[in-house]
Amino acid sequence: MAPQHRPALPVLGGRKPSYRERVADALRAALIAGELRPGEVYSAPGLAARFGVSATPVREAMLDLAKEGLVDTVPNKGFRVTAVSERQLDEYTHIRSLIEIPTTADLAISADPVHLEALRPLAQEIVTSAATGDLISYVEADLRFHLGLLSLAGNTHLVEVVRDVRRRSRLYGLTALAEAGRLEASAKEHLELLDALLARDEEAVREVMTRHLGHVRGLWASKT
Structure with a gap:
């Protein structure tokens, strides 16, 4: 436990x-x-x-x-x-993919490096929370990081859509990952994403975001 x-x-x-x-x-x-x-x-x-x-x-x-x-x-x-069905989880993942992957990839070109670097403490907080098994702090920091990143695109309605989707999600697999010592590795993807953005590597950003959302869907599916 x-x-x-x-x-x-x-x-x-x-x-x-x-x-x-x-x-x-x-x-x-x-x-x-x-x-x-x-x-x-x-x-x-x-x-x-x-x-x-x-x-x-x-x-x-x-x-x-x-x-x-x-x-x-x-x-x-x-x-x-309330319970969330597998179909709903698939739909949430699809919505996030449609919005977050291209939007974040575009930030590799448009975002101010100073604003990107300002998100590093949050990315590190995600890693620290994962290492200590503080799942609630992990979720809170993860939400602030992703919404803060998306806000750099300048579209407040887009940010609110993603906020709503994330509120309706469930990360049932967090406890199992934390107990197995694997959550910290997943958390470090946020630092990897920042490094790719600061390197202006649009393709690397797209790859990290695609991989990251795939891991998130796996967490959503892990109900045991």
């Missing part, structure tokens, strides 16, 4: 999120990482104890996640995490 972590509530870029939003972000990350399992019912007090916060913001945050279709409310009990 992987160790249980009490994740720190994230503070993402841009405006400072409200406490409710920070709780919701942490819950989403736990859900995406597979630490909150589909079909399981979780109470607000139970989640509050797990995250080290009070029950009220957890309850409010879970209602936000219910509006997004990530959980269903269970009267007098709590919230049930």
Whole structure:
């Protein structure tokens, strides 16, 4: 069994999120990482104890996640995490491939090297989280890295589409990879991607992104 972590509530870029939003972000990350399992019912007090916060913001945050279709409310009990089918996972991968591979490849030509280099601490944070088995921090850093990279293309609607797809995904295989000591190698693809972008090697960027998304789909498929 992987160790249980009490994740720190994230503070993402841009405006400072409200406490409710920070709780919701942490819950989403736990859900995406597979630490909150589909079909399981979780109470607000139970989640509050797990995250080290009070029950009220957890309850409010879970209602936000219910509006997004990530959980269903269970009267007098709590919230049930919704399941995601293999077909949905294939569709999510297809959407990400259509958007992220060409957009990221174009950044090899258009992106300011200073802006690319500014993403290196996030890429390193992904590697560090993988090495320590902190899956929720891994998911949070990975999300910020990819959305930050896509934002360099200057299309906010594109970024929001990818954000929504990622919120609906599940990385069931993270725990198994972390336990096997293989997650760190996968995490280093983010550093490899940055190096290819800074080298202005469009074909290498396309290859790394294609390989990376293939690994992500494998994680989505690993439900054991």
